Amino acid sequence: MPETLASAPIAADTAAVGSTPRRPATRRTSTAEQSTELRLAVMRLARRLRQERAEAELSAAQFSALMWTAAEGPLTLGRLAELERVTPPSMNRTVNCLVDGGWIAREASPDDGRKVLLRVTEPGDAIVRETRRRREAWLAKRFAALTADERETLVAATAILARLTG
Amino acid sequence: MPETLASAPIAADTAAVGSTPRRPATRRTSTAEQSTELRLAVMRLARRLRQERAEAELSAAQFSALMWTAAEGPLTLGRLAELERVTPPSMNRTVNCLVDGGWIAREASPDDGRKVLLRVTEPGDAIVRETRRRREAWLAKRFAALTADERETLVAATAILARLTG
DNA sequence: TATTGTTATACTCTATAACTATA
DNA sequence: TATAGTTATAGAGTATAACAATA
Incomplete structure (x- = not known):
């Protein structure tokens, strides 16, 4: 198998999209409907x-x-597992893959012999930037095609959405 | 293992969140920054x-x-695989699980002996409604706590967001 | 004794390749 | 021959349980 594929599909969760009824714009929608x-x-x-x-590397x-490691500096396996809401053994396997690929490196913790510090490597940091760039390119392109008013609405909405996740 | 867990973590993808710089509200942001x-x-x-x-059923x-099957009426395995952007063998395994659980049923296609029609069962339809209700509850609660202006902004943004994926 | 990381084992989701049945 | 579904096999990601090393 081509190694990295787990990406492609990713559970929809939006499956019912096609069934969302189209209502006439004139009708007042309820808060529940709006949130739906x-x-x-x-x-x-x-x-x-x-x-x-990124291509599927x-x-x-x-x-x-990798993004967490690059963004949050050197961190322990336990902390990384916590951030991703995954068990330490699960994260350990993922970390093994990243270490094997040369994207991150394990270091002994100076203060606690039990701990291991994970640090992003230069190639790891580069691929994070590249992947992020590609992802943003898709959205930025469509964003730029909107009217100024529409962009303003989205900017205002962004702040509200951010508050929703607290 | 408790069967269904694939849900809990789900790759972050927003890992860099913590590193998003907070800029003063006065500064004009670029389109690229806004889309980011x-x-x-x-x-x-x-x-x-x-x-x-839902609990993890x-x-x-x-x-x-299951949502696709419930929403789009009886459909073939191939169509379902296409909707989920997954290969037919992969979808077949998922369908086997759903059939074993009694959430959907296989039927012979009346017009083409090669095809199989997948139809949601009554329990399947019930759990879709229940799961959707639970998911919406979280958002609807927060949505209701917003001001009327904020809700209006989000409603306007929803339409724009929908066009982005169009 | 408690904590941190790791290994062992198992199950789900995904894939490709190959097979069966029908068109 | 082409298409729809299925089975066989394998890798990645997740889990729990058990172990090693250190505090």
Whole structure:
């Protein structure tokens, strides 16, 4: 198998999209309906964005762990597992793949002999930037095609969405 | 193993969130920067929404396939695989799980002996509604806590977001 | 004794390759 | 010969349980 594929599909979760009824714009929608449509739109866009990934050098799980390592500096296996909400043994396997690939490196912790510090390597940092660039390219292109008003609406919405996740 | 867990973690993809710089509100942001922040907010919210799932009766992949089947009426294995962007053998395994659980049923196609029609069962339809209800509950609660203006912004943004994936 | 990381084992989801049945 | 579904086999990601090393 071509190693890294886990990315392509990724559970829809937006499956019911096609069944969302189209209502006349004139009708007032309830808060529940509005949140439903927002949820569907968000899940669908997220799925689309997830598909925009670097050629397939890294799986989704691997890339995610790599991003944390690159962003949060050297961190322990336990901390990384916590960030990804995964058990330490699971994260250990992912880390093994990343270490084998040369994207990150294990270091002994200076203060605690039990701990291991994970640090991104130069190639690892480079591929994070490249993958992020590709993912953003897709959205930025469509973003630029909107009217100024529409962009303004999305910018305002971004702040509100961010607050929703607290 | 407790069967269905594939849900819990689900690759972050928003790993760099913590590194998003907070800029003063006065500064004008570029289109690229705006799309970046939108992307991060969308991915983060999507991840949060994905975590809100029914107790764990069905895995993410199973639930997604079930939703399509419930929404799109009886459909073939090939069509379902296409909708989920998965190969037919992969979907076949997921379908086997759903059939074993009694959530969907296989039927012979009346017009083409090679085809198989997949139809949701009554329990299958019930669990789709229940799971969807639980997922929406989380968002609807927060949505209701917003001001009328904020909700209006999100409603307007929803339509724009939907067009982005179009 | 408690904590951190690791290894052993098992199950799900995914893939490709090959097979069967029908068109 | 082409198409729809299935089976066989394998890799990645996840889990729990058990172990080693260090605090």
